[in-house]
Amino acid sequence: MVVIAAVALSGLAARLVQIQGVDAVHYAAYGAQEVYQSVSLPALRGAIYDRNGNLIAASSQRVDVVADDYLVGGSKAGLGRLCSILGLSAPALWAKLSEHSGYVPLAYQVSRTTEQKVASLDLPYLTFAPDLARTDPDGDLFSPLLGIVGFAGQGLSGLEYLENSLLAGTPGSEVVPTGLNGEGLPGTATDVVAARQGTSLVLTLDEPLQFEVTRALSQQIKATHATGGVAIVEDRRTGGILAMVDLVVGPDGEVVPSSQNLAVTSVYQPGSVMKLVTISGALQEGLINPSSVFTVPYEISLGGWPFSDADFHPTEQLSATQILAQSSNIGTIEIAHLLGPDRLSYFLRDLGFGQPTGLEWPGETDGLVPSPNDAATWSPSSMGTVPIGTGEAVTPLQILDAYNMVANDGEFIAPRLVEATISAKGVEHVLPVQHERRALSTATVSELLPMLEKVTEDGTALAARIPGYTVAGKTGTAQIPSTTGPGYQPGAWSATFVGFAPAQNPALTTLIMLSHPDLIYGGLASAPVFSAIMRYALRHFDTAPTGAQGLSSGSSGVGGL
Amino acid sequence: MATPARAVSTAARALPARDPSPKRARPELDVVDRRRTTSRPHRRQANILRGLGVLFIVGALAVTAAAHAFVASDQQRIDTLQSKLTQTLAEQQDLQLARAELESPARVLAIAERELGMISPQSVSYLAPVDPGPSVSQAGAAAARAALSAAETARKPVPAGGDRTRTGTSLAGARSLTIPPPVR
Known part of the structure; x- marks a missing residue:
């Protein structure tokens, strides 16, 4: 008997040693797991x-209203008021409370006021889970x-x-002892x-300008029955994007913001705005000067395809300035032939096409730019299509940046949207401007500026003029390719105007692009929007009038700006 | 086998008989009254010290308990204030958002047009200086003329007390022009 008792006591002692000594840490952790709960604190x-x-x-900070439907029972007390507070119908609420899941979110991200109203109902099966809206x-x-x-x-x-x-910040954590119902005991958090x-x-965005640009573009989309449009306003000196608007016509006919940033993620055939590449390249290479005269017929054939100017004219003598101002396709193709395919391709990339803009936007596209070294993209007619902007596909922001480079005396500045960061402690850190590279010499730019100014003085973009300010820019009109096969959509055009003001000392560079407008030309559909937006923007940013073009005063026809 | 061992052990524990005549005489020992070993003042001092020690311990314990109570009380206050701070910051953020929503240009415009009857103009006239200024192509020549004029002015002495020519633009002659209809 004594022996049995001794063995039993020894066994108990051994078990005691095992629990209290050998496995003590394991059992302590197990106990803590039952009692304590680690809670994540959202940042x-x-x-x-x-x-x-x-x-x-x-x-x-918001809360989610959560119900434990096992605790509801058959009681419907207070459900009517809960329905009215949460905006739920009674059958819908009752269906939720009959799911038998134990965790039924009734409403997400409700306000503090709503939380207090729900809490005042004192329904035992309701809890509030912290959330952020x-x-x-x-x-x-x-x-x-x-x-x-x-x-x-x-x-x-x-x-x-x-x-x-x-x-995003960094989430925190705390350990809370829990009661029998699994809820944390208030004021007992540890390891916080x-x-x-x-x-x-x-x-870098400017809220009032963004609003005005949205209004002006939206009104012109409605007025021209376009299917959408893009407008970008950029600070010439810093590359800061002051306004960036992407609008489309929704299923119900209303003009609404696009679901994505089309200015960076979508490409289109831009048309004559690309003539900048050929003209600036030829000027840079010393092949032409603004007064160089060319014999320009109405139509030529290239690679078996006919190319013509927009309006019929007999063969005429045009200077390089006139070719750009009147947007002559044939004159530009002639200048491109002086430049040759390799140098044309070089200047396409020199002006930023076919590569990222530097904004590093998610989903940003490089565009589709043919190369004479790639037979798959270059054809005999490419020397006709590429110079006039129908042989490549680019993003609106790439076009804007090329013209901003000209406005910035030939130097590229990467576009940017973030001007500064503010730490959680309130310390502001201003991000530096990224001066990237020089694309054109100052001599080339000094020749190019008057040529671009002529476009708005007596060229294709008279509607882009701004009273009191000189404007330089270029129109672009191109057919929209078919989405089902080769060729173009009948009667579908994109209309672009890109320019900067004041021409002598540019402050702002702006691009307007309309898709499928019934006024198909960039000078008719987009240039007036440019003018309206720039009238507001130049005054908004206290840019002193320079005179010329609009002379003393004028009126805006778009958006009442 | 065990019995002889016990016998040996007993034998080993047997003590030798005492010698009744000690070899060396021991001094006489008296029983001393305990009260005579320490003086009365000395004892009082010890009692006081002992009392002080007890008092010190009791006092220290009381102070510790009080300090704990204060710490607990302060911690509760800190928790309450922390909670209020968090709540106030959240309210501040909500108010900032509410203010931003109230200041939204779309909302302001909607109220102005729908409730206050504002009508946006079809066109806006801007006043600008009469002097059109140079275009880019004219700017170079104008700059050269200005430099030449400045050089000439520098050569001429300024008459004392002479009136300065007022430069700049006047809005008196401003006129309203409308941009001609656009052409392609």
Whole structure:
């Protein structure tokens, strides 16, 4: 008996030693797991401001209303009021509460006021889970640029995706002892690691200008029955994008923001705005000067394909300046032949086509630019199509940057959307301007500027003129390729105007592109929008009038700007 | 086998008989009254010290308990303030968002047009200086003329007390022009 008792006691002692000694850590952890719960503390996403400090996107703390439907029972007390607070119908709410899942989210990201109203109902089966909501105070004004933030608080597209590593911040954590019902005991958190708020961004965008550009472009899309359009305004000196608008006509006929940033992610055949490449290349190479005269027929044949000017004319003598001002296709092709395929291809890339703009936008396309070294992209007619902008596909931002380079005395500046960052502690860090490279000599630019100014003085873009300011720029009109096979869509055109003002000392460079307008020409459809936007923008940024072109005063015909 | 061993052990523990006549005489020992070993003041001092020690320990414990109470109380206040701070920051953020929504150009325009009856003009006239200024092609020549004029002015002495010629533009002669209809 004594022996049995001794053995039993020894066994108990051994077990005691095992539990309290050998496996003590394991059992302590097991116990802690039963009692303590590690809770993730979400980091507040950084805000986004425009260049004037106007808030254009911010996160705010919200809660999700969650029900444990096992605790509901058959009681329907308070459900009527809950329906009215959450905006749910009674059958829908009751269906949710009958899921038998134990965790039924009834409403996401409700406000503090709504939370208090729901809490006052004192329904035992309701709990509140912390959540964060991303809000754009300007509605969809910046939506193609800002993009989308998912439920997990991660940027999924646009700027929210591009700068997610900065904006997201770092989540924190804490350990909370829980009660019998599994809920944390208030005021007992331990091992608290505070969440670190994300970095805020100050953009180069200007909220009032973005609004005015959206209005003007939207009105012209309606007026010309276009299917969409793009408008970009850029600060010549810094490359900062001041406004970037992408609009499309929705299924119900309303003009709405595009779901993506078409200015960077879509390509099109730009037409005569590409004549800049041929003319500037020939000037740079010393092959022509603004007064060089060419014999220009109405029509020529190249690689078996006919090329002609837009309007019939007898064979005439045109200077290089007139060729650009009147947007002569044949004259430009003649100059391109002086340049040759290799140098034409070189200047295409020198002016930034066929490569990223430097914005590093998600989904940005390089465009489609043929090369004489690639037989798959270059054909005998390419020396006709490429110089006049129908043999390549480029993005609106690439075109804008090429003209901004001319406005900036031949030096490329990478476009940018983020001007500065603000840390969680409030320290602002201004990002430097990226001066990239010199593409054209100052001598070439000094010859090119008067030629571009002639386009708006007595060329194809009289509607681009701005009273009190000199304007330089270029129109572009091109047919839209078929989406089903070779050839073009009948009666479908894109109309572009890109230019800068004041011509002598440019402050702003602007591009307007309309897709499928019934006024097909860039000088008719897009140039008036340019003028309207620039009238507002130049005064908005306190740019002193330079005189010329509009002389003393004038009126805007678009958007009442 | 065990019995002899026990016998040996017992034998080993047997003590030798005492010698009744010690070889060396021991001094006489008296029983001393305990109260005589320390003086009365000395004892009082010790008691005081002991009392002080007890008091010190009790006091230290009381101070520690009070400090704990203060710390707990302050921690509670910190928790409350932290909670209020978090709540206030959240409210501030909500208010900033609300302000941004109220200042939204689209909202301001909608209220102005729908509620206050504002009508956007079909066209806006801008006043600008009469002097058109040079175009790019004229700018070089104008700059050269200006430089020449400046050089000549520098050569001429300025008359004392003479009136300066007022330069600049006047809006008095401003006229309203409309851009001619666009042509391709």
